[in-house]
Each structure stands twice: as structure tokens, then as C-alpha cells.
Amino acid sequence: MAPKYKLTYFNLRGIGEPIRFLFLYGGIDFEDIRIELEDWPKVKESTPYGKLPYLEIDGKRITQAAAIARYVAKLVGLVGKDDLEDLEIDSVVDTIVDLNNVLREYYFEKDEAIKQKKKEIAxxxxxxxxxxxxxxxxxxxxxxxxxxxxxWADVYFASFHETINDMVGDNVVGKYPHLQALADKVQAFPAFKAWIAKRPITCP
Incomplete structure (x- = not known):
């Protein structure tokens, strides 16, 4: 019997979206559980380490977005041919995660003056x-x-590039032709195209 997968994350794209894309790529059924931001304080203590996302596999809960994405990438055959390629893939994904952290640091900043300073530098x-x-x-x-x-590094970026555009503005990814071409190529896959057309409309 195939495992039952439940992915719990905020009702956002964010760092949950690459995981969703990877499940979709492999045609693996998963339950997409979304937590509204206003409900997070009530839910936080019941989650592993007080963080989202987490993946439940037949009742076992695992956290950390990149680790979950890597696990699903192995399931769907999107890992490297050897340890060196896997290291390169991890390096690219961690770089994208670093960029995400910089963007979210200013995007969710509540002090408007501090937010603008952080945004300008970013x-x-x-x-x-x-x-x-x-x-x-x-x-x-x-x-x-x-x-x-x-x-899975390519899928990770393609699932995330709209978030970069939303946070920075001015279709910033479009200024980099190889990045834009990759995003367009991956998002044209039937499974991803169908998902993008029907997924909830949320903030990044």
C-alpha cells in the first residue's frame, strides 16, 4: 500500500510550493493542508519544533522544507546521478533559500521605515x-x-520565481533570460500548468 502524505503549511506559496510541485511532478497524491496566518498561534505548539511546513507520512511528522523537498525529489527521480551532483543541487537550493530569507525579512517587516531600508538594500x-x-x-x-x-533544483526555482517577482516587483526574474526561460519551461509541464490554473490565490 502506498504511503499517505499530508503536507501542512500556511495558505501561501512560499517554501511549501516547491514541495507541492515535486509531488505533482511525480503524480503522487498528497493532502494539501493550509493554515491561515491568523490561526497560527493556536496551531504552533502542536507542530514539530513550532515550524511549518511539515510532512506527515503515514502518521510520522517531519519538518524542514528543504529536507522534505529533497525526500520527495528522491521519490520522483529528480536527484543527481551521483553524490557530487547531489551536492551541487543542494548548493543551488540552499542559495535560493538564502534569497528567500532575505526577501521575507523585509517583506514581513512591520516597521515601515525599517522595511523600506531593508527593501532598498535587497x-x-x-x-x-x-x-x-x-x-x-x-x-x-x-x-x-x-x-x-x-x-529538483530547477523545479524548486520554477515554483519560487513568482514569489521573487511579487516581493521585489518589476518582473525582476524576467531581466535574467536563462532564469526566465527555465521558469517558463518547467511551468509548461502539464501537471504544473494545471496546478497553477487552479491553486488558491494567495500572497507569496
Missing amino acids: VKETVPQFLSKLDAKLKENGGYFVGGKLT
Whole structure:
């Protein structure tokens, strides 16, 4: 009997969306459980380590988004051909996670003056630095991040690029042709295209 998967995350795209994409890529059924932000204080203590997302596998709950995504990537065959490629994939994903952390630090800042200062640094310095290097890596590897073929690093970015655009504005990913081409290519997969058309409309 196939395991039963339940993914619990906020009613956002965020760091839960790459996991959803990976399940969809493999055609693996999962329950998409969404927590509203206003309900989080009531739910937090019942979660592993007080964090989301977590994945429940036949009742066993596991947390940490990148670890969950890596697990699902193994299930659906989107890992590297060897340990070195897996290391490269992890490096790319962790870089995207670092960028996400920078963006969310200012995006959810409540003090408007501090928020604008953080945003200015992120938009003028941090985002261009990250995206230019990621774009160059795609150019070097035939349009994919690792090994000249689709891996979960590519799916991770493609599921996340709209969040970057939403947080930064001005269709920033579109300024980097290899990143935009990757996002377009991956999101054209039938499973992803269907999901994007029907998924809940949420903030990043």
C-alpha cells in the first residue's frame, strides 16, 4: 500500500510550493493542508519544533522544507546521478533559500521605515547578486542548474520565481533570460500548468 502524505503549511506559496510541485511532478497524491496566518498561534505548539511546513507520512511528522523537498525529489527521480551532483543541487537550493530569507525579512517587516531600508538594500544589491549568479550557472549548464538535465533544483526555482517577482516587483526574474526561460519551461509541464490554473490565490 502506498504511503499517505499530508503536507501542512500556511495558505501561501512560499517554501511549501516547491514541495507541492515535486509531488505533482511525480503524480503522487498528497493532502494539501493550509493554515491561515491568523490561526497560527493556536496551531504552533502542536507542530514539530513550532515550524511549518511539515510532512506527515503515514502518521510520522517531519519538518524542514528543504529536507522534505529533497525526500520527495528522491521519490520522483529528480536527484543527481551521483553524490557530487547531489551536492551541487543542494548548493543551488540552499542559495535560493538564502534569497528567500532575505526577501521575507523585509517583506514581513512591520516597521515601515525599517522595511523600506531593508527593501532598498535587497533590491539594489542582494537580489541582483543572487539572480545574476544563478542565471550564469544555467548558461553554463545548458539551461539547467546541474548536469544539463532537469533536477529538483530547477523545479524548486520554477515554483519560487513568482514569489521573487511579487516581493521585489518589476518582473525582476524576467531581466535574467536563462532564469526566465527555465521558469517558463518547467511551468509548461502539464501537471504544473494545471496546478497553477487552479491553486488558491494567495500572497507569496
